Amino acid sequence: MTPHVFQNHWQSHWQNHWAQALLDPAGAPPPGVARQAGTAPDRRFAVYRNNVMVSLTGALAARFPAVKRIVGDEFFDSAARAFASKNPPRSPLMMTYGEEFPDFIARLDAASAVPYLADVARLEAARTRAYHADDAAPLTAADLAGVSQETLFDLRFVLHPSLELVASRFPVVTIWAMNAGDLELAEITDWSGETALIVRPALDVEVRRPPPGAAAFLASLAAGDRLGDAAAAALAQSADFDLAVNLAALFSGGLAIDAAAAKDDPQ
Amino acid sequence: MTTKTEITAATLAGALATALTLVSASAEMGGEKADKEKCYGVSLKGQNDCAAGAGTSCAGSSKVDYDGSIWKYVPKGTCTTIKTPNGVGSLKAVKS
Amino acid sequence: MRRARAPLQPSRLPPNVGLGFKPEHFAAIAAxxxxxxxxxxxxxxxxxxxxxxxxxxxxxxxxxxLSIHGVGLSIGSLEPLDRNHLARLKRLCDRYNPESVSEHLAWSSHGGAFYNDLLPLPYTDETLAAVISHVDEAQTALGRRILLENPATYVRFEESAIPETEFLAEAARASGCGLLLDVNNVFVCARNHAYDALAYLADFPIDEISEIHLAGHFETFEADGSPLLIDAHGCVVSGAVLDLYAGVIARAGPLPTLIEWDNNVPDWRTMRAQAAIVQERLDHATGGGAKSAA
Known part of the structure; x- marks a missing residue:
């Protein structure tokens, strides 16, 4: 190997050394960092290591504030560091960072005492997605005023791009609301599962607890099912499903942005 | 009770008519929430700001060395007050 | 040896003080x-x-x-630019048609990971070629002349063979980009690497500067007690940095000057007060000097 080739070979790897060293708190600083009088390369490089870790854990803390409140600062910070050192962002868009954090929490032995935590994280992740989702004007009641009775069954709705459902076997909406400042912290007596409906019809992100059958109704509509089939699916899930109230919510709640009657087989 | 109700065109039309009435009633009651502040929503901080600020914050060096023993902590936030059917949220002994 | 191509839209911010926008200030700004x-x-x-x-x-x-300041293009990386990210930047510029677009002499992505920090690079012929190529690619994609900012650094590389001012001057000459001079970064680097900030500024290609950045820094200490400055953007601009800035303006004439405040962001009144202090220095340094303000 000629010195020239070696030089290129070495230089093309300074970035690899840095990338490895940045996420490894125990490792040595990367080779090639200059020594200068009165300074320690370890100490200087630690500034970068610290910047990276503080900014990544800070992004997680900003995205998962209720999770942090539930487990406390120390536990959250250590979990966030463990996550960040194994899962650095794959995109320069930090608003998207932490998509896998809920699953990471679900696998965390140390969090097994708080089995609802991963679902709270899923709810919070969906809120950020909704915050940045595309803008779309909600469907108004007037848009449907002219639809004929014959085509109603075949109506397919386009739901708002921000809309997501997070189903949980825990009262996830109640727990989240208590830790997001929306509800007083209080004893939870009803431990039935809840589904969270997250939507941003205009600019503010809303988290709701949909009434009986509504989650099945919305999930069916989101899957592209016809209105008649979605209503049947909702009734199958809950006999208390109220179609009129749920249709009203599609408009006044800004859950739908478009509707068109389209049969599977053209007439 | 609407158990086992067949979803017919008439059922749907009736529900839609009721829905439209509900919507117009709530619009009259609530009015349009058009105040300016509301229009721009509750804003979150941009998460790409630390990069330009080099992220250390004025905490400076205090976080330079981070703790290797990640799991010496147990949850001890509000979970210690959330009573689950199996007892208080954090099942492990909580030192405060 | 610039390639023939459509002319790039230049940077054209007004030569006055600007502020970094923070969402929490929106209501006060709009009022x-x-x-x-x-x-x-x-x-x-x-x-x-x-x-x-x-x-x-x-x-x-x-x-x-409006100035759009990128923090994620990783221009100083040896790897190819992230084309998806460049396309996103182009969509943003097309949507808002900003007066200026700028990025950093730094890297932040490598091997598919993004480190969310502005990381340093050695100054060599190899990295210079990469930076020129990346700036050229970005400018061609955007149809705009971009500005490249000098970094705040905490380490230097043994193999660095080109002084930073020369590296920036050559990058600007070969790619046709402009420069964004961060005076706080100069001050921080000069202290951290024990050189003279005035000498650095004397060597800086002053005619290529299209914008200036100012920010507060944080002072900590090495084990032996020597100071280590962190570019933290979390407090007011120091007097020493303002003095350096006044010297630059006196030589270069009035330039668009941004105050960055990203951590411990204060209320809008405090931001305005900081802007007024800098505007006064800007007016004073150019008002009665050899170069008259535009």
Missing amino acids: EPQPLGFFEVHAENYMGAGGVPHAQLARLREHYA
Whole structure:
């Protein structure tokens, strides 16, 4: 190997050394960092290591504030560091960072005492997605005023791009609301599962607890099912499903942005 | 009770008519929430700001060395007050 | 040896003081006209599809000149630029038509990971070629002349063979880009690497500067007691940095000057007061000097 080739070979790897060293708190600083009088390369490089870790854990803390409140600062910070050192962002868009954090929490032995935590994280992740989702004007009641009775069954709705459902076997909406400042912290007596409906019809992100059958109704509509089939699916899930109230919510709640009657087989 | 109700065109039309009435009633009651502040929503901080600020914050060096023993902590936030059917949220002994 | 191509849209911010926009200040800013030259935003915070960020930025854009400052293109990397990210930056620029677009002499992505920090590079022929190529690619894609900012650094590389001022001058000459001089970064580096900030500024290609950045820094100490400055953007601009800035302006004439404040962000009144202090230095340094203000 000629010195020239070696030089290129070495230089093309300074970035690899840095990338490895940045996420490894125990490792040595990367080779090639200059020594200068009165300074320690370890100490200087630690500034970068610290910047990276503080900014990544800070992004997680900003995205998962209720999770942090539930487990406390120390536990959250250590979990966030463990996550960040194994899962650095794959995109320069930090608003998207932490998509896998809920699953990471679900696998965390140390969090097994708080089995609802991963679902709270899923709810919070969906809120950020909704915050940045595309803008779309909600469907108004007037848009449907002219639809004929014959085509109603075949109506397919386009739901708002921000809309997501997070189903949980825990009262996830109640727990989240208590830790997001929306509800007083209080004893939870009803431990039935809840589904969270997250939507941003205009600019503010809303988290709701949909009434009986509504989650099945919305999930069916989101899957592209016809209105008649979605209503049947909702009734199958809950006999208390109220179609009129749920249709009203599609408009006044800004859950739908478009509707068109389209049969599977053209007439 | 609407158990086992067949979803017919008439059922749907009736529900839609009721829905439209509900919507117009709530619009009259609530009015349009058009105040300016509301229009721009509750804003979150941009998460790409630390990069330009080099992220250390004025905490400076205090976080330079981070703790290797990640799991010496147990949850001890509000979970210690959330009573689950199996007892208080954090099942492990909580030192405060 | 520039290639023939369509002319690039130049940077054209007004030569006055601007502030970094923070969402928490939106209501105060919208309440009354602000005596500021421009606002600057970090590009990546506006790369979502919709919602509050775009509603606010669109409203700001109606009333103020805009600088889009990228923090994620990783121009100083040896790897190819992230084409998807460049396309996102182009969409953002097409949407808001900013007066200026800038990025950093730094890297932040490698091997598919993004480190969310502005990381340093050695100054060699190899990295210079990469930077020139990346700036050229970005400018061609955007149809704009971009500005490249000098970094704040905490280490130097043994193999660095080119002084930073020369590296920036050559990058600007070969790619046709402009430069963004961060005076706080100069001060921080000079202290951290034990050189003279005035000498650095004397060597800096002053005619290529199209914008200036100012910010506060944080002082900590090495084990032996020597100071280590951190570019923290979390407090007021120091007097020493303001003095350096006045010297630059006296030589270069009035330039668009941004104050960055990203951590411990104060209320809008404090931001305005800081802007007024810098505007006064800008006016004073150019008002009665050899070069008259435009």
